[in-house]
Amino acid sequence: MSNLELFDDEWARREQLAPGAMLLRGFALPHEVELLAALPELIARAPFRHMPTPGGRRMSVAMSNCGRYGWVSDRQGYRYASAAPLSGQPWPAMPAVFRRLAVAAAASAGFPGFEPDACLINRYLPGARMGLHQDKDERDLAAPIVSVSLGLPAVFLFGGLRRGDRPARILLEHGDALVWGGPARLCYHGVAPVKKGQHPRLGEQRINLTFRKAR
DNA sequence: GAGTCTCA
DNA sequence: GGGC
Numbered sequence: 001m002s003n004l005e006l007f008d009d010e011w012a013r014r015e016q017l018a019p020g021a022m023l024l025r026g027f028a029l030p031h032e033v034e035l036l037a038a039l040p041e042l043i044a045r046a047p048f049r050h051m052p053t054p055g056g057r058r059m060s061v062a063m064s065n066c067g068r069y070g071w072v073s074d075r076q077g078y079r080y081a082s083a084a085p086l087s088g089q090p091w092p093a094m095p096a097v098f099r100r101l102a103v104a105a106a107a108s109a110g111f112p113g114f115e116p117d118a119c120l121i122n123r124y125l126p127g128a129r130m131g132l133h134q135d136k137d138e139r140d141l142a143a144p145i146v147s148v149s150l151g152l153p154a155v156f157l158f159g160g161l162r163r164g165d166r167p168a169r170i171l172l173e174h175g176d177a178l179v180w181g182g183p184a185r186l187c188y189h190g191v192a193p194v195k196k197g198q199h200p201r202l203g204e205q206r207i208n209l210t211f212r213k214a215r
Numbered sequence: 216g217a218g219t220c221t222c223a
Numbered sequence: 224g225g226g227c
Binding site for chain 2: 058
């Protein structure tokens with residue numbers, strides 16, 4: 001059985017948000033149990049942190065990473081690093097189920113051959129948010145971004161290529177995958193403050209996995 | 216360098 | 224939109 005067959009996308013309801021941007025509703029649900037089972041060990045080895053921004057503030061989202069590279073922020077700036085800043089330890093390896101999910105979602109959205117080398121793990125407790133920004137710290141902008149939502153729902157803000165473009169508001173729920181690349185690769189995006197709630201499996205939190213090709 | 220930030 |  002091939003990797004792609006493991007993530008049979010007959011499941012997903014596709015919604016084209018813009019050229020190059022595809023929402024795959026429920027794409028991760030078939031492997032929900034394995035995805036969630038992998039999380040505790042990853043977080044034990046690379047604990048969530050509220051990283052400081054270069055401007056000296058603190059992000060409301062708590063972050064960890066797995067894979068060869070991890071996205072980090074500090075007073076020096078944003079970058080990808082092969083080790084966790086505080087511990088100096090390499091990031092935990094990207095679980096095979098993570099990689100297969102990301103590769104299959106990318107292929108399903110029209111980006112075959114995606115080779116993620118970084119997975120940012122974001123934890124949103126109620127009230128946490130992510131301001132509008134572009135993902136532009138990656139070396140290869142030909143590779144798409146793959147985002148997988150777990151736990152509490154959140155309103156995703158999907159904007160255009162200019163900061164001033166009014167973003168669309170898209171409700172992302174447990175199991176949804178969102179892929180953007182090509183002409184949408186540098187679209188501004190963010191997450192509105194997460195509302196209080198309880199998810200049956202994850203409790204009072206939203207976990208987002210973002211797969212990138214950093215280098 | 217920074218607008219993944221908050222306040223006007 | 225400004226400041227570390």
